Amino acid sequence: MEIKDSVFLVTGGGSGIGEAVAKFFAEKGGKVAIVDRQQHDIDRVVGEIMTAGGEAIGIAADVTSEADTTRYILATVAAFGKLNVAVAAAGIIRDSTMLSLDKASGKVSRKLTLEKWQAVIDDDLTGTFLTLRDAAEAMVNGGWEGLLVPISSVNKIGQIGQLNYSSAKAAVALMPKIIVGEFLMRGINNIRCVGIAPGYTATPMLTGMNQEALKDILADVHIGRLIEPRELAQMIGHCVENGALNGTTIEITGGLCNAHGIAK
Amino acid sequence: MKTLRYNDTDFLIGKTDGKLTIYRVLADGSHAVVGTGLFADVSESQAQECAQALVETIFPVGVHTVGPDVNHPHAIGDINIVGPDVGHPNFVYWNQDSTSFPR
Numbered sequence: 081m082e083i084k085d086s087v088f089l090v091t092g093g094g095s096g097i098g099e100a101v102a103k104f105f106a107e108k109g110g111k112v113a114i115v116d117r118q119q120h121d122i123d124r125v126v127g128e129i130m131t132a133g134g135e136a137i138g139i140a141a142d143v144t145s146e147a148d149t150t151r152y153i154l155a156t157v158a159a160f161g162k163l164n165v166a167v168a169a170a171g172i173i174r175d176s177t178m179l180s181l182d183k184a185s186g187k188v189s190r191k192l193t194l195e196k197w198q199a200v201i202d203d204d205l206t207g208t209f210l211t212l213r214d215a216a217e218a219m220v221n222g223g224w225e226g227l228l229v230p231i232s233s234v235n236k237i238g239q240i241g242q243l244n245y246s247s248a249k250a251a252v253a254l255m256p257k258i259i260v261g262e263f264l265m266r267g268i269n270n271i272r273c274v275g276i277a278p279g280y281t282a283t284p285m286l287t288g289m290n291q292e293a294l295k296d297i298l299a300d301v302h303i304g305r306l307i308e309p310r311e312l313a314q315m316i317g318h319c320v321e322n323g324a325l326n327g328t329t330i331e332i333t334g335g336l337c338n339a340h341g342i343a344k
Numbered sequence: 345m346k347t348l349r350y351n352d353t354d355f356l357i358g359k360t361d362g363k364l365t366i367y368r369v370l371a372d373g374s375h376a377v378v379g380t381g382l383f384a385d386v387s388e389s390q391a392q393e394c395a396q397a398l399v400e401t402i403f404p405v406g407v408h409t410v411g412p413d414v415n416h417p418h419a420i421g422d423i424n425i426v427g428p429d430v431g432h433p434n435f436v437y438w439n440q441d442s443t444s445f446p447r
Binding site for chain 2 (some may be wrong): 111123137138152154158159161
């Protein structure tokens with residue numbers, strides 16, 4: 081599939097990885113629908129794409145809402161006449177260990193709350209499911225060639241302090257295999273699904289963190305630096321153009337080396 | 345530029361190289377881009393209709409109700425109001441028409 085003149089939907093497109101992906105495809109001649117919770121982020125990114133000569137629309141929405149998902153798919157097709165690529169980049173973290181102990185008594189002093197668990201499952205797993213499901217529905221009914229791109233994470237292997245996030249990202253990493261298997265069963269042959277599992281990426285969340293902790297993280301990365309969001313966008317661009325990539329989740333980590341397959 | 349007023353918001357519709365750009369007028373009078381590169385293949389009148397339909401899809405009119413938040417206590421002096429507790433056995437759902445206020 082060509083990037084130029086294809087129509088892209090990017091959730092979480094108002095910042096971080098989603099913003100880089102949206103701008104990359106707009107720069108390459110794609111038409112981009114940017115979905116985000118924050119209207120001011122959408123306004124900024126759509127404005128910057130227009131200034132750079134690209135084509136885009138912005139839709140403020142909550143990816144966990146079925147009604148909102150329907151609305152942003154409809155708006156994308158209304159604006160650009162079709163939908164070819166859906167990148168489900170919206171995601172949040174709410175880190176906490178499952179149990180915390182009181183040092184003096186050794187008893188449990190705090191638990192991972194249901195609110196923190198549910199918020200991450202809703203956004204990162206259910207939100208991805210809704211976007212991919214409804215994007216695929218539009219592609220099938222419209223007869224358009226398509227690609228579904230769920231964004232997993234290298235922390236799908238199990239990140240301490242991220243029981244909620246790692247659980248969601250492990251489930252998301254499985255989606256391409258299942259979706260493509262079902263497409264094969266249903267005779268849907270023109271829509272592929274490729275997941276991306278980024279390693280530690282230079283988003284504001286990481287670049288703004290404690291620099292000593294960041295140094296510790298980078299000690300395990302072979303290339304010795306964070307992945308740039310644009311490098312992830314380039315990988316997704318390659319997935320768009322290379323029709324043989326399908327039914328798998330690709331890691332892009334810079335060579336992250338974790339002892340025993342468990343993150344720190 | 346043409347203007348469009350919808351749901352108490354003003355929108356401006358401009359055309360560049362045969363494609364529409366829709367702007368939303370913000371409270372301070374500045375503009376934000378709703379969408380750009382739109383509706384190149386339709387006539388002038390159709391483009392206006394498409395622009396309005398797109399604006400209505402992106403900015404739907406609706407009421408978002410939240411609550412009752414039974415976990416949120418409101419304190420008035422010494423009185424702590426926690427309710428309504430919709431799970432309480434004395435909480436009555438009234439779903440009949442009233443003779444005083446027919447539906």
